[in-house]
Amino acid sequence: MVLQIDGLTGGYSKTPVIHDISFNIGHGEIVGLIGLNGAGKSTTIKHILGLLRPHSGEIKVGGMTASEDIESYRRQLAYIPETPILYEELTLKEHIQMTAMAYGIDESTAMARAERLLKVFRLETKVDMFPTHFSKGMKQKVMLICAFLSHPDLYIIDEPFLGLDPLGIESLIELMVEEKHNGRSILMSTHILATAERYCDRFAIIDEGRLIAIGSLEALRREFNMPGATLDEVYLKITGGGTQND
Amino acid sequence: MTEQLFRERMNADIERRSYYGKFIFNSHFLIFLTIASGFFLYSLLSLIQTLEPSLWQDVAAALLVSITLIPAYRTLLKRADGVFLLPYEAKFSRYMTSADRYSLTLGLAKPILGGIVAVLLLTVGHGIMQILVFVAAGIIFYVMNYHIKKAAINSDVSNAAVIAMLMALNFISLLLILQHPLWIIPAAIGIYMLMGYMRKRRHSQLDWSTLIDYEEAQLNKYYQNVALFTNVSHIDKQFKRRRYLDPFLWKPKGDAFSKERMYEYLFYRTFARDHDLPMIILRLILLFGIVMVWIGNLYLSVIIVLFGIYIIVLQMSQIYTAQAYLLWPKVWPVDRSFIQRSYITYSHKLVFVIAVIFSLVFLGVHIQYFYLVLLFPLWGYIINRTLSRTVYKKEQELSD
Numbered sequence: 001m002v003l004q005i006d007g008l009t010g011g012y013s014k015t016p017v018i019h020d021i022s023f024n025i026g027h028g029e030i031v032g033l034i035g036l037n038g039a040g041k042s043t044t045i046k047h048i049l050g051l052l053r054p055h056s057g058e059i060k061v062g063g064m065t066a067s068e069d070i071e072s073y074r075r076q077l078a079y080i081p082e083t084p085i086l087y088e089e090l091t092l093k094e095h096i097q098m099t100a101m102a103y104g105i106d107e108s109t110a111m112a113r114a115e116r117l118l119k120v121f122r123l124e125t126k127v128d129m130f131p132t133h134f135s136k137g138m139k140q141k142v143m144l145i146c147a148f149l150s151h152p153d154l155y156i157i158d159e160p161f162l163g164l165d166p167l168g169i170e171s172l173i174e175l176m177v178e179e180k181h182n183g184r185s186i187l188m189s190t191h192i193l194a195t196a197e198r199y200c201d202r203f204a205i206i207d208e209g210r211l212i213a214i215g216s217l218e219a220l221r222r223e224f225n226m227p228g229a230t231l232d233e234v235y236l237k238i239t240g241g242g243t244q245n246d
Numbered sequence: 247m248t249e250q251l252f253r254e255r256m257n258a259d260i261e262r263r264s265y266y267g268k269f270i271f272n273s274h275f276l277i278f279l280t281i282a283s284g285f286f287l288y289s290l291l292s293l294i295q296t297l298e299p300s301l302w303q304d305v306a307a308a309l310l311v312s313i314t315l316i317p318a319y320r321t322l323l324k325r326a327d328g329v330f331l332l333p334y335e336a337k338f339s340r341y342m343t344s345a346d347r348y349s350l351t352l353g354l355a356k357p358i359l360g361g362i363v364a365v366l367l368l369t370v371g372h373g374i375m376q377i378l379v380f381v382a383a384g385i386i387f388y389v390m391n392y393h394i395k396k397a398a399i400n401s402d403v404s405n406a407a408v409i410a411m412l413m414a415l416n417f418i419s420l421l422l423i424l425q426h427p428l429w430i431i432p433a434a435i436g437i438y439m440l441m442g443y444m445r446k447r448r449h450s451q452l453d454w455s456t457l458i459d460y461e462e463a464q465l466n467k468y469y470q471n472v473a474l475f476t477n478v479s480h481i482d483k484q485f486k487r488r489r490y491l492d493p494f495l496w497k498p499k500g501d502a503f504s505k506e507r508m509y510e511y512l513f514y515r516t517f518a519r520d521h522d523l524p525m526i527i528l529r530l531i532l533l534f535g536i537v538m539v540w541i542g543n544l545y546l547s548v549i550i551v552l553f554g555i556y557i558i559v560l561q562m563s564q565i566y567t568a569q570a571y572l573l574w575p576k577v578w579p580v581d582r583s584f585i586q587r588s589y590i591t592y593s594h595k596l597v598f599v600i601a602v603i604f605s606l607v608f609l610g611v612h613i614q615y616f617y618l619v620l621l622f623p624l625w626g627y628i629i630n631r632t633l634s635r636t637v638y639k640k641e642q643e644l645s646d
């Protein structure tokens with residue numbers, strides 16, 4: 001297993017936001033983390049990243065917890081936040097170099113990997129520019145390039161399609177599928193259920209801080225007795241028709 | 247209602263100033279300020295005693311006052327006002343009148359200080375009547391300048407050009423008034439006409455977007471000034487690509503291309519591309535250099551250099567704070583101790599260079615005391631080490 005979450009309860013303060021969440025992600029699996037706004041998806045992600053300390057429960061990445069060896073733990077992860085977070089003082093190339101140094105990749109390997117990704121996302125002419133001057137979608141592509149060049153075991157992607165143009169979405173999906181075939185796993189939080197339905201192997205549905213369902217679309221259809229239903233329909237039924245919002 | 251809104255914002259602004267004032271006027275700075283102003287007054291009074299009346303003295307007084315006569319313009323508008331207050335624009339005049347009063351009061355310290363120094367200079371060779379007319383002209387210009395500046399901000403006219411023109415106009419007028427007091431009449435008419443012209447050029451309605459941008463820029467400028475003395479968390483950091491500095495930026499090769507050195511790589515870039523920091527340091531060195539050359543006192547020169555290094559090191563620690571609290575150092579598989587180690591390497595190198603520059607200025611003034619320059623890099627090292635430890639300690643406490 002790449003990711004094992006066992007009985008995770010946690011949040012930002014002493015009051016827990018998520019309760020007793022347990023699920024696993026195997027090698028070469030794409031799992032969609034789905035839930036309404038405020039359901040606890042981002043809190044779960046922050047716990048996996050080691051940014052928050054669990055109140056109880058355990059998270060293992062590659063069989064180890066963050067407290068055992070935080071560096072080795074994080075080396076197996078790459079994170080793409082919902083809103084691009086970039087160094088305002090660094091060029092695109094310097095972002096690539098920083099990521100390479102962080103993940104212990106030598107410069108020539110990093111640049112060779114980046115060259116391909118820059119082409120995929122059509123940013124090869126912009127390497128010497130400050131990404132903070134880019135559009136939101138282009139900034140998101142910078143985040144994707146930095147994450148995908150590090151070749152981690154697990155990608156954690158928060159709303160991956162937000163702000164990307166249709167070509168960018170297609171390129172990202174191709175990359176995700178390629179990484180899956182290379183045995184790498186992806187946990188992505190998304191509201192674009194039609195796309196998630198096509199590419200995710202399983203779905204973890206969170207509502208009010210609790211994991212209320214997990215499984216492939218077929219398993220969810222069986223569990224909720226909705227043969228032939230789309231992920232949207234299953235999701236709406238499980239979460240009460242979208243009556244809750246933040 | 248709008249008057250009440252302004253009052254609340256004004257109280258919040260005063261509270262902010264008093265909060266940061268405590269950090270700015272800390273014991274170290276007050277000691278430095280007392281010593282420096284004592285030396286300054288002493289040398290100014292000595293200068294006056296030996297001064298012969300001349301045109302240069304009038305030029306100095308007029309120049310000093312003219313550059314202090316541009317008032318601040320603070321509307322205290324917020325970004326959300328551009329959405330929520332738009333329907334109230336017709337009832338907004340009371341808010342703006344209150345903003346006028348606050349702005350005029352806020353900017354008073356500079357012309358008062360400049361005026362005192364100028365009046366002291368003018369006591370040589372000028373009668374009381376001439377000085378009074380000079381002061382009266384200063385007051386008239388200050389108020390007029392405010393209205394002209396305010397109209398310029400709410401118009402398509404270049405704000406920078408208007409300020410430059412006002413400074414030039416104030417300088418020429420004050421200089422002429424010192425030659426003959428009756429020049430105050432054409433000067434007042436001239437500035438009044440300029441005010442009339444600017445009022446014609448201003449937009450009939452409030453240019454919310456420009457006013458809000460201007461207010462944000464003013465607040466950010468205030469924070470940048472405060473940041474000279476203490477950490478300001480919500481400062482809107484801006485960076486500038488200085489391509490000419492790129493060849494000097496260290497780039498790790500071979501084994502150095504590693505997580506151990508990555509933050510050092512980042513810190514050099516953060517410093518070189520910071521919108522203000524390199525220029526602030528340059529200005530501080532220049533300013534302190536001028537004071538050292540002008541006063542020429544050994545003890546004051548030593549104090550100035552020590553204080554200059556202290557204030558620059560204080561400034562630099564913001565770079566560490568800014569980087570250490572970002573998301574990526576918390577997500578990357580890099581031990582946080584590397585940030586501190588990289589900062590130590592980077593900051594010691596930079597402080598050494600700054601200490602050397604100060605030493606060169608010091609040697610230019612006091613070459614006979616050349617051995618004292620050994621003190622400066624040592625002081626830089628100690629102060630950098632001490633202040634950095636305080637920052638790390640704070641970080642540790644926050645992370646716990």
